[in-house]
Amino acid sequence: xxxxxxPVIVGFLCNWCSYRAADxxxxxxxxxxxxxxxxxxxxxxxxxxxxxxxxxxxxxxxxLIAGCHPGECHYIEGNLKALRRYVLLxxxxxxxxxxxxxxxxxxxxxxxxxxxxxxxxxxxxxLRALGPLRWRQTVLGGDGHPAAAAGAPxxxxxxxxxxxxx
Amino acid sequence: MAGNxxxxxxxxxxxxxxxxxxxxxNIGDKILAVDEAFDIAFWPCAADFKVKDVEGYPxxxxxxxxxxxxxxxxxxxxxxxxxxxxSKVLVAFGSCACEGGIPALANLTTAEAIFETAxxxxxxxDNPKRVLPQPVSKVAEGELHIPVFYDRVRSLDQVxxxxxxxxxxxxxxxxxxxxxxxxxxxxxxxxxxxxxxxxGKVSVCDECPLEKHEKTIMRFYRPHEIVPEPGLCxxxxxxxCMGPATRSGCNARCPRVGIGCRGCYGPLDGVDDQGARMxxxxxxxxxxxxxxxxxxKLEPMIEEVMKTLVDPAGTLYRFSMAHSLLQRxxxxxxxxxxxxxxxxxxx
Numbered sequence: 001x002x003x004x005x006x007p008v009i010v011g012f013l014c015n016w017c018s019y020r021a022a023d024x025x026x027x028x029x030x031x032x033x034x035x036x037x038x039x040x041x042x043x044x045x046x047x048x049x050x051x052x053x054x055x056x057x058x059x060x061x062x063x064l065i066a067g068c069h070p071g072e073c074h075y076i077e078g079n080l081k082a083l084r085r086y087v088l089l090x091x092x093x094x095x096x097x098x099x100x101x102x103x104x105x106x107x108x109x110x111x112x113x114x115x116x117x118x119x120x121x122x123x124x125x126x127l128r129a130l131g132p133l134r135w136r137q138t139v140l141g142g143d144g145h146p147a148a149a150a151g152a153p154x155x156x157x158x159x160x161x162x163x164x165x166x
Numbered sequence: 167m168a169g170n171x172x173x174x175x176x177x178x179x180x181x182x183x184x185x186x187x188x189x190x191x192n193i194g195d196k197i198l199a200v201d202e203a204f205d206i207a208f209w210p211c212a213a214d215f216k217v218k219d220v221e222g223y224p225x226x227x228x229x230x231x232x233x234x235x236x237x238x239x240x241x242x243x244x245x246x247x248x249x250x251x252x253s254k255v256l257v258a259f260g261s262c263a264c265e266g267g268i269p270a271l272a273n274l275t276t277a278e279a280i281f282e283t284a285x286x287x288x289x290x291x292d293n294p295k296r297v298l299p300q301p302v303s304k305v306a307e308g309e310l311h312i313p314v315f316y317d318r319v320r321s322l323d324q325v326x327x328x329x330x331x332x333x334x335x336x337x338x339x340x341x342x343x344x345x346x347x348x349x350x351x352x353x354x355x356x357x358x359x360x361x362x363x364x365x366g367k368v369s370v371c372d373e374c375p376l377e378k379h380e381k382t383i384m385r386f387y388r389p390h391e392i393v394p395e396p397g398l399c400x401x402x403x404x405x406x407c408m409g410p411a412t413r414s415g416c417n418a419r420c421p422r423v424g425i426g427c428r429g430c431y432g433p434l435d436g437v438d439d440q441g442a443r444m445x446x447x448x449x450x451x452x453x454x455x456x457x458x459x460x461x462x463k464l465e466p467m468i469e470e471v472m473k474t475l476v477d478p479a480g481t482l483y484r485f486s487m488a489h490s491l492l493q494r495x496x497x498x499x500x501x502x503x504x505x506x507x508x509x510x511x512x513x
């Protein structure tokens with residue numbers, strides 16, 4: 001466990017607006033948190049819920065979906081589909097014990113480099129406060145199951161599900 | 167092979183309800199053909215064999231073992247390993263063995279919380295001393311052992327390698343018979359390796375006779391809230407139906423009688439996470455939040471409608487929790503999480 005925890009944000013940025021916003025933030029030499037790993041997708045509507053869940057499972061501390069403002073989608077309403085998924089996905093991850101702040105959605109047009117930079121800064125700070133997620137180690141590891149314990153960190157492998165007192 | 171030379175058949179239940187055994191009997195008088203073709207080597211529900219008998223068999227003695235139920239306790243796991251060793255062909259039979267099934271919904275909580283409910287808080291329980299099952303207890307005669315209750319339900323293939331998978335809760339009798347008949351007749355099976363047999367390749371919607379139009383749902387209804395219009399797609403009427411994200415094989419048995427598909431045949435080929443796929447489909451059919459609405463109002467509007475879908479995790483992963491991408495819920499009681507967030511604050 002590292003003492004200097006840096007949150008990892010997987011960012012799904014739409015090709016037409018948000019990825020360009022990120023480009024603009026770069027060319028304008030904006031200083032913002034380097035914690036987001038951008039992945040360019042053609043549309044925020046292309047971000048299947050699987051991709052978000054997979055990111056969490058594989059070690060992301062947060063997932064940011066960024067797309068065009070409603071009404072400005074290159075594919076007319078891909079971003080609305082993204083929004084609907086996002087709303088339900090947020091409820092789903094809460095039931096799975098993931099804080100809703102770990103999944104965020106932001107609209108950033110090609111001219112809004114600062115909006116994207118601010119969103120990344122804000123989210124990075126929130127994730128710092130929440131601490132790491134480390135799904136594989138903390139959730140899929142120590143449940144007292146020998147198969148899991150073999151590959152899990154020692155401290156967490158000794159779960160005692162059958163204690164007298166709760 | 168000993169005795170009469172017939173192939174040996176075994177069926178075992180782990181964390182399951184017994185419905186899979188009933189489903190096998192539901193193939194009707196064809197069960198006689200099964201009995202004729204196979205020699206039963208182990209089937210606790212139907213024949214009196216002991217675990218000792220199985221332990222006594224040489225490895226690979228059982229030709230076909232249908233294993234139903236998820237892996238919840240150390241006993242389940244031990245039997246999975248034992249039967250894997252003793253079986254030539256091990257089949258994950260039914261939703262629980264395939265992907266956790268209903269028992270795996272317990273992955274949304276903890277073993278501790280389950281005990282609390284089952285042994286302390288349930289209304290019919292009187293347990294003032296808070297006695298809970300202990301894996302080891304000392305009595306005058308010595309030590310008593312019972313199986314350890316794990317904190318997570320697993321599917322069979324997460325514990326041992328599985329040759330074939332027959333999904334369904336329970337698998338449909340005609341599908342079971344199709345598989346057994348093929349085996350009895352000596353027809354070659356597809357290449358083993360968690361291969362799905364006894365099911366279709368398309369979605370439940372493909373087999374569903376209900377009339378479908380373009381869907382725009384303004385809210386969801388629970389089954390008791392409306393009487394569905396007969397002959398019309400249930401999802402279109404706002405009744406939650408897993409049809410679009412579920413493998414066919416049941417002949418759309420539930421939607422045919424006005425009950426939304428619950429998703430027991432599992433995801434389609436190439437899909438990791440059935441619940442996520444269904445969530446995706448729901449987003450597409452929702453008629454709320456359009457281009458005419460103000461940007462700031464969109465999210466609250468959609469939230470309002472999504473609230474009518476009660477318990478998303480339990481609904482979307484009714485059968486596939488153990489096999490989903492995240493597999494179980496995270497419980498934040500671990501010290502490590504706390505430690506790190508303290509560190510983060512210092513940082």
